[in-house]
Amino acid sequence: MNLIDVTQLVAGYGNNAPILHDVDLALAAGKIGVIAGPNGAGKSTLLKAIFGLLNIHSGDIKHNGKSIIHLRADQLVAEGLAFVPQEFNVFESLSVEENLEMGAFIRTDSISDSIDHVYEYFPPLKEKRKQAAGELSGGQRQMVAMGRALMSRPTLLLLDEPTAGLSPLFMEKIFERIIAVNQAGVTVLMVEQHARQALEIADQGFILVTGKNAYTDTGDALLNNDEVARSFLGGVS
Amino acid sequence: MKPLLNVFSKESIIIIICAALVLFVFSLFGAAFGFRMLAEIACFSIIALGLSIQWGYAGLFNAGIMGFIAIAAFTSMLVSFPVNEDFRQSIYATEIIWVFVKLVMGIVIIWGINRLPFLQTRVALRRLLLLVAIAVTYLIFMQNLEPVASGIEKEAGFIGGFGLPVWMGWIAGGIVAGILAWFVGHICLGLRSDYLAIATLGIAEIIKAVLKNADWLTRGTLTVSPLPWPVSTPGEIGFIASRALYLTITVIMIGFILWLLQRAYNAPWGRMIRAIRDNELSSAAMGKDVNARRLEVFIFGAVLMGVGGAALVTFNSIFDPSGFLPLHHTFLIWVMVILGGAGNNMGTILGTMIVYIVWVMSEPATLLIFEAVKYLGVEWFNWQVPNDFDSRALQMRVFLIGMTITLVLRYAPQGLLPEKIREN
Amino acid sequence: MNEFIFFFNKVIVSGAAIGSVYAMGAIGVTLIFGILRFAHFAHGDMMTLGAFFAFGLTVMFPQAGQLFGLPTGFIMLPFAMVLTALVAVLLDRTFYEPLRRNKINPVGMVMASIGVTLMLQGLIRLFGGIEARHFFFAERKDIFRLALPFESASRKIVITEPQILLFVFTLLAVLAIHFILNRTKFGKAMRAVSDNVDLARVSGINIQKVTVITWMIAGSLAAAAGVLLSLDVSLKPDLSFNLLLPIFAAAIVGGVGHPYGAIVGGYVVGFAETLSIFNWAVFLRPFRESLPDWYELPSKLALVPTEYKITVPFFILVVILIWRPTGIFKGKVI
């Protein structure tokens, strides 16, 4: 069974015309899924729709076989989903550690282990724990954002362009961390601009164009598909 | 073919209700009272139209309508009230001019410091000099004004007016209200929307405080009356005729304003205003232009409030600085506009009619109800009635105004007659 | 020396007292500003309401104070705070929450809060009348006169018991707010919501609970400010409108959404008021002989006549909006 199952989804912002048209997406537990596509294709919109932030016109979203389209964001977190938005994804005036605590808001047990765990994933954060997140560099902010999402101990992590604006070196580091998180048992569904690098670590790839599924296949198959490579991956490699 | 008047449309039903209410008032209280109420409604309509364009066209929140009304009414009184010969003859007539000449000189100096070329790069020094200049001007002005003001109060009562025609007073009132709006809007319109509400609330309180305490200008609690009318007074031709004449004048003014608004609404200017309000143009894309347009709307609305306020106070023929109440002169008008439908001119006028008639009628109605409560309380529970019972009972109307605001916002945020959005 | 004592009484003590009241009001306004994102115009009437609760309880149990050796009104303070906090939550549920659900714009919320303020005003005056009332109808208000050990100081420092209680309470309240915001889960969540609501929502923070807690804090502080002010002066139903402008000014001076800024702002406005209505001629009088002949010392030499006190917070507001709209502590939202 798939961990997340999006079927025939039509969704948009408020009462405006829908952005997503009949989108399908399925990802099995423990895998890494990558959503790619041109700017404005609706990639972020799809993640927001999964996370209950948009108006769903029709279609369904199932998590573990259970429909989640009527759940509020805090209920989704309790269900085991976590979401790192594309921008404004840290509480700038809160310290790094407080950001992490906010990620664990729904938990009632002790969270100090999880905090230590996040510091193991992202060692630079440990020194900066008392510093306001707004004062950190772009890469460190991204770490705080992912760390915050991991604090609720999710089974499905949604990441929107985790490497946007980062240097190639930092991008590598973040990808490496994503793989580490995935190996610890968290299913990852992420949107990436750097489609080639992302598809290399992906089990499953989804290419969206103007709000519709264009290609869906395994990461390797998409990388080897000439048409995909030409249109979306910046030339044949 | 669109029928000329659809009898069952919402609009005509509301018009019929209004007509019935007016008829009811006329038959129950007589024509003199009826015309008085209609004339007041006409004045309130002008004020409400001012608010309707501020709020309905541009989404600007004005919580200090009272201030604009009060300052315009004062200006109108100053322009049109007969000359006070005691004051004209006294030495203070020239002295007060000197005080203000000095003030103007101070303001020119302040302005000059702000513009001095060699200070443009020295921000700290310019700030310091400005601060000093403002403080010195203020202190000198206060020092000079004090003795003159108390002298005027002692020897002449107050400065009186200029004895000019009433219509000049109304126009002057509108202009002064507009200048005030420019001042407030200039500071607040670039900032978040609540700040305008706070600032207008503050300016209204300040204007009230000044008018109440500057006895040399306004006679304070002694009040100024009778204010001259633009038409023959009741003393000359009787209540009904004079009030009907007054009503005619105000209705002509409303007609002119409606014509003006209609033209502005359909002009490119009006389209742009609506686009700004509906966020169709992002303020980032338009930059300063957006705030300039909003400032124009704010000033235009304030001018209408000023003219309407001046007409209202003139009609009552008494200028009483303590008579300006936020409740009556700000929030009642709010209810008229949001109930009628902000941005819809006809809706605003009908809303004004309904709300004002209900407001006027609610006073005896409330007293009647509470009289019954009192009777029952005394009969059955041997209740000790507080001696300010009647004035307490009337507070129920404050409650009702507040309740209406919250209910309309929740259940009919567009009002009874929403603004008609025309496609083009 | 006497002049300085006069100055101390008129400016420092009174300014600190009214500043404390403004500060407590402004904390609530700034929290609501930050978390619910609108200017809460009904705050002044929440203060009056709290004071009326305490007054009602004082009338019912006039002897309660004797048990503790404190004014009865002060003993009733915690009860008034709880009641007002409940009313605040209830008002939010009935009037603001539905509008938020309809996604009304912030100005609509401001207008709704004006509707609420009128309703509260109507009810308070319907049941409470409009005359001023005094908490000390059965007890004596203790007034301390402290003599200074100087030859030249014949005047005494005057401070009232309610003022002392006000200072102590404000200090405790500020410490409590500091503790809540920095040490408790919900306090941190309040800061998070104020920083970034959307992110707070996707983090799983229960916005509704945060809202309730915000109203409870704002309501109880408003009640405390109202009760302590009325204990010191008197309880007047029209208290609220005069307090609103200084409180908003304090919140904006401090930077909206910034509780510590609100505290500073409260005292800035409080001291500005007492300084500007202070009669500076007092300091010149001792030098009357040495002043030049042409200078006639006026009997009153205040920056602002007392009747125009309301202009002081407005002036501060205008200056801050022109000069630094984010407030001295760089509030988040402008």
Ligand SMILES: Nc1ncnc2c1ncn2[C@@H]1O[C@H](COP(=O)(O)OP(=O)(O)O)[C@@H](O)[C@H]1O
């Ligand atoms: N908050 C919003 N309200 C309305 N439309 C939006 C909003 N955010 C994005 N859109 C529109 O949705 C479309 C898809 O945007 P998005 O999902 O952000 O694209 P991307 O694939 O680059 O992440 C775009 O046409 C954009 O204009």
Ligand SMILES: [Mg+2]
């Ligand atoms: Mg995107």
